[in-house]
Amino acid sequence: MSVFMVIIGILMVLGGIACVATPVATTFSLMYFFMILLFVTGITFLIDSIRFRFVPGIVLGILSLIAGGFILFSPNMSFMTETIMLYIMAAWFVIRGIFGLVNVIRRRRFISGGLFVLGLIVSILVICAGIYSFVHPAVFAGALGIMASCYFIVEGIDLIVLGCIGNRLRPL
Numbered sequence: 001m002s003v004f005m006v007i008i009g010i011l012m013v014l015g016g017i018a019c020v021a022t023p024v025a026t027t028f029s030l031m032y033f034f035m036i037l038l039f040v041t042g043i044t045f046l047i048d049s050i051r052f053r054f055v056p057g058i059v060l061g062i063l064s065l066i067a068g069g070f071i072l073f074s075p076n077m078s079f080m081t082e083t084i085m086l087y088i089m090a091a092w093f094v095i096r097g098i099f100g101l102v103n104v105i106r107r108r109r110f111i112s113g114g115l116f117v118l119g120l121i122v123s124i125l126v127i128c129a130g131i132y133s134f135v136h137p138a139v140f141a142g143a144l145g146i147m148a149s150c151y152f153i154v155e156g157i158d159l160i161v162l163g164c165i166g167n168r169l170r171p172l
Contacts, residue, residue, distance in 0.1 A: 005048070005163030008040055009156040016152030023145035030144050034089060037152065038068030041096075044159060060099055067092070086137050089144070093130025093151070097123045100158065110165055122154055 019026040042064030049057025067088055104111065104119035111119065129147065133140040140147070 002048075002163040005044060005159045008044060009159030009161075009163060012037075012040070012152045012156030012159065014156075016149045016154075016156060019145060019149030019152060023149070026145035026148060030085075030148055032071075034085060034148065035068045035071040037148075037155070038064045038071070038092075041155065042068060048162070056099065056102075060095065063095075064092075086133070086140055086144075089147075090130050090133035090137070090140065093126050093133060095130075096155075097125075097127030097130060100126060107165075111161075115161065119158075122158075126151075126154070 042061045045057050045061030045064060049055070049061060071085060071088075100123035101120065104116060104123060108116050133147075
């Protein structure tokens, strides 16, 4: 069991629940939530990917940290940052969904049938949400709070599951 991943996963689920409870406030302050998510996910991806020598995960971790830094260091350009953030988030949903899909398929031997199917469904839904967000950014902007809360919860559950099965995984 990777205690670090489980703790981060629990914090992300709790953050997601808090976002669901206050979607309007979440939408207004989403830039900072997303920055935190990018940093946490980037660090987690780097640690896990270095441990298993998974180069695409290392690249995703570095990209996450760079995108989080961009949001952190450009808060004065609010409108531009929020507009760019819409597309960064849409791209992030697509990329994260693809990596989630690859991760679930790579680890199918270690995941029970129900969790495997759930992982596939969640990854496909995340990809679809990202594609839809590119096509309809105005709708996406209106639903950011709810989508972010769902993403926090899904990512948190993913980290908890990976943290719990971590010792049974071998590099592929």
